[in-house]
Amino acid sequence: MSLHLPAVSGIDGCIAAPPSKSFTHRALIAAACADGRSVISRPLHAEDAGVTVSALRQLGAEISLTDDGDYVVEGTGGAFHAPTGCTIDCHNSGTSMRLLLSLVLLADGPVCLTGSPRMQERPVAPLVDALNTVGGEVRYLKKAGYPPVCVDGVFRGGHLEIDASASSQFLSSALMAAPCGTEDTVITTPGEPASRTYLDITADVMAAFGVPVKRDGYRRFTVSPEGYSPADYTVEGDYSSASYFFAIAAVCTGTVEVTHLNPASCQGDRVFLRLLSEMGCRVTEGTNSVTVASDGDLKGIAVAMGDAPDVVLTLAAVAPFARGPTTITGVRNLKIKESNRLDAVVRIAALGGAETKLTDDTVTIIPGKLPGGGIIDPEDDHRTAMSAAVVALKRGDVGIMNPGCVHKSYPGFWDALREGGMI
Ligand SMILES: O=C(O)C1=C[C@@H](OP(=O)(O)O)[C@@H](O)[C@H](O)C1
Numbered sequence: 001m002s003l004h005l006p007a008v009s010g011i012d013g014c015i016a017a018p019p020s021k022s023f024t025h026r027a028l029i030a031a032a033c034a035d036g037r038s039v040i041s042r043p044l045h046a047e048d049a050g051v052t053v054s055a056l057r058q059l060g061a062e063i064s065l066t067d068d069g070d071y072v073v074e075g076t077g078g079a080f081h082a083p084t085g086c087t088i089d090c091h092n093s094g095t096s097m098r099l100l101l102s103l104v105l106l107a108d109g110p111v112c113l114t115g116s117p118r119m120q121e122r123p124v125a126p127l128v129d130a131l132n133t134v135g136g137e138v139r140y141l142k143k144a145g146y147p148p149v150c151v152d153g154v155f156r157g158g159h160l161e162i163d164a165s166a167s168s169q170f171l172s173s174a175l176m177a178a179p180c181g182t183e184d185t186v187i188t189t190p191g192e193p194a195s196r197t198y199l200d201i202t203a204d205v206m207a208a209f210g211v212p213v214k215r216d217g218y219r220r221f222t223v224s225p226e227g228y229s230p231a232d233y234t235v236e237g238d239y240s241s242a243s244y245f246f247a248i249a250a251v252c253t254g255t256v257e258v259t260h261l262n263p264a265s266c267q268g269d270r271v272f273l274r275l276l277s278e279m280g281c282r283v284t285e286g287t288n289s290v291t292v293a294s295d296g297d298l299k300g301i302a303v304a305m306g307d308a309p310d311v312v313l314t315l316a317a318v319a320p321f322a323r324g325p326t327t328i329t330g331v332r333n334l335k336i337k338e339s340n341r342l343d344a345v346v347r348i349a350a351l352g353g354a355e356t357k358l359t360d361d362t363v364t365i366i367p368g369k370l371p372g373g374g375i376i377d378p379e380d381d382h383r384t385a386m387s388a389a390v391v392a393l394k395r396g397d398v399g400i401m402n403p404g405c406v407h408k409s410y411p412g413f414w415d416a417l418r419e420g421g422m423i
């Protein structure tokens, strides 16, 4: 069965952004490592954050939920306990898999990390190779380079060289474990990392839990083994999740305000607002909200999106309704996300009536070349489903299969469309 949404126009909507997935994962991990009690307010409650919560509980951190939906975390001081035969199932959460890979080296016994069939196709080799030079004994249980893995040994610290050209999560992983190592940790990269702004999120959360990260841009990071301090931490709103509502305003016409957003956030996906503005939308920032207004007259743009991979699909949902082509570079790594998102870009653009031209690292979306409409299978990828919703609300002739896959990052997405005045 597929979900059909009506065509809408002249929207006047207001929606609270859900809490950030990336910040939630990191705050939970930092709190679990800290020596003492932390409170994480307004955390994301979604499948992926749940994976990290369950994993940390398996490793001995006590995490309870208050009536207000906050987490109270009794940290372990960085000494985790691995029960015999401990296997952590990361399901479809790449961030959990990658960030936990270094963290479980702090446990007192071996831990296996596994995940969904798709997770078993998402690489971890550059991280595993680096961890095995600083005390890790990580072995592959099926295919070399990919989960599932069995992680034994320790995280000593010292010098790690990590090739993060496929994923910034490899660097974030080692960074987050570093305060609990036994030596100073210096992490270098042979080239520019992918998705660099996620490293800013990592450093931001570490600082909030008392850990300074000394850095030279995105190529060299130094962390002392002084441990995390507990903190009372409030998770800011998620710009990736908010992007769908901004996109709906852009293509369907009208105004949408999204609250609970930090206008000074280091989230790279904030760039989506600059792109909408270049395309012709009016973007206004308040103290904790952003408003996008559009008369639907959009123009195509050329943009590099290697630092904001998660909003490429949202842009692919907007581009078919612009005058002229949109060219996006820096898309190479989209192939190794929850689904092959290069393929998803093509399918979303086609739903909107646009043709795409792909090279290894570039996609060009050319509006008005195809009839558009039809049914899309998001292939269990939340961002494909939410981006397809943008096209669906513009056209009214789109069906979305398996809409429940949004549970990964935003279980309330479909209700929010209604509650926020979009349908
Ligand atoms: O560290 C994070 O929280 C994330 C990093 C990015 O992945 P890559 O660094 O693998 O591109 C992003 O796509 C993902 O949704 C979340």
Ligand SMILES: C=C(OP(=O)(O)O)C(=O)O
Residues within 6 Å of the ligand: 048, 092, 093, 094, 095, 096, 310, 337, 338, 383, 409
């Ligand atoms: C790529 C994503 O997440 P992850 O890597 O955590 O699976 C995403 O949320 O778009």
